[in-house]
Amino acid sequence: MVRAPPETQTQADDVFEDWSPPALDILWAIAQWYNGAVLERDDQRYHIGWHRPPDLQTLLGCSDTEWEQRYEDVFTDLQSPATSPTLVDDRHSGQSEESQPWLTEQYILRRKVRWTPTRSARTAMDTLFAGLFDDDLPQHQHEPDIGLVGDWDESLFHRTGVAVVAAVWRQQGRSVELYPGEQGQAQPDIRSTALDGTTWEAEVLTDHHDRTMPRSKFATFAERPERQHLWIFENRQTAFETLNRLHEASDVDCRIANAPFDTPENYSIQVGNRYLDQSHTDADYHCPGIDRIDTITGRSARHYDAAARTRLATPPATTHS
Incomplete structure (x- = not known):
């Protein structure tokens, strides 16, 4: 106990x-x-x-x-x-x-x-x-x-999102650094190096953030286009509402394909990522601070099925020679 x-x-x-x-x-x-x-x-x-x-x-x-x-x-x-x-x-x-x-x-x-x-x-x-x-x-x-x-x-929900992303990346063999940089700086929640050497940075956005924070983070991430940036949201509606605000903001350079989204709650994460891919390859658009989006619940569900959770949760057997 x-x-x-x-x-x-x-x-x-x-x-x-x-x-x-x-x-x-x-x-x-x-x-x-x-x-x-x-x-x-x-x-x-x-x-x-x-x-x-x-x-x-x-x-x-x-x-x-x-x-x-x-x-x-x-x-x-x-x-x-x-x-x-x-x-x-x-x-x-x-x-x-x-x-x-x-x-x-x-x-x-x-x-x-x-x-x-x-x-x-x-x-x-x-x-x-x-x-x-x-x-x-x-x-x-x-x-x-x-x-x-x-x-x-950070709320417990936000901290859960950070932990889920970090755990998934560690399971993939990546190095993971939580809360990199100095306190007070616009830094990601997680920084990771993939096996191919690509640096990924993840930002989790939940209800404790104000509306100006995503623009600040986007501007910081846009200055590092050589890195990949994953944004994790509490739900799909929040994800597409944030994309709308970034697309319409006058103080950041963000033009997303098919934005603004009239009914944010009706779009899937897969569709959002397809539009982001288009925004990175089509010269009519520009979105250097976001490469992928996801939700906390979706990422957890996809990467940790019941069998994987059982393997992670069961202590290794002790052997005696």
């Missing part, structure tokens, strides 16, 4: 109010998932890039009795609006939204996830667990004074 490290209670006493040990256990289990740790539960391995999010009891690895006696009521409390007046340390400049619950519901990979951490919860986890993942997450750009890998402002 997952238990938060003892250091978290000390940090909670120093910075936050009213954090019970069961509440810290819950946030710790969620932070492990969010950060991309491989979790072993009942002879199965779970990972944010391989699976749909499990229920919270599975995430905690606790029995039915432990769930009912230790965690169920606390989980209900965490789904209520946050009321503690001391939510963040000076690092976050008091930017937490106290009217939010700590945990909320969201559909991720066609599953309702009841423990999705809100911005308030992610802010809390970044402070509570600062430095505690340093030895557990190799290959991540994890600085010693933070508790969450990468940009803690």
Whole structure:
């Protein structure tokens, strides 16, 4: 069963109010998932890039009795609006939204996830667990004074998209770098080198982005035409709405074949990629910052069928000589 490290209670006493040990256990289990740790539960391995999010009891690895006696009521409390007046340390400049619950519901990979951490919860986890993942997450750009890998402002849905793309590319034998570049720069979520030497950069766009961000990312990517750029969206409608805005924007050089799209929700990703191919080969169009589009759910479903998930989730057998 997952238990938060003892250091978290000390940090909670120093910075936050009213954090019970069961509440810290819950946030710790969620932070492990969010950060991309491989979790072993009942002879199965779970990972944010391989699976749909499990229920919270599975995430905690606790029995039915432990769930009912230790965690169920606390989980209900965490789904209520946050009321503690001391939510963040000076690092976050008091930017937490106290009217939010700590945990909320969201559909991720066609599953309702009841423990999705809100911005308030992610802010809390970044402070509570600062430095505690340093030895557990190799290959991540994890600085010693933070508790969450990468940009803690990313929703769990966005982080799932990043993890899915990274996992697929690693399975293909590519090198993968998460969150390359300096913080604050317009950089991709993932950079990868394919076996043929081509550099790919992927950007995941979900509901925490404002409408100006895609134009900024497009302009940055357009300056690197020798690289291939994959844009991953939360759904098809968002994908084609974004293509429309880029096509119609006056401050970026983007002309997409057959755009604008009158009914964005009705276009398939395959059709969108065909139009992008045309935009790269037809002299009447110009779209250097996007080479491929996809959705988070679509990419996960295509690359991880049930058999592949079983192979990834089952620990290797131990042999004895």
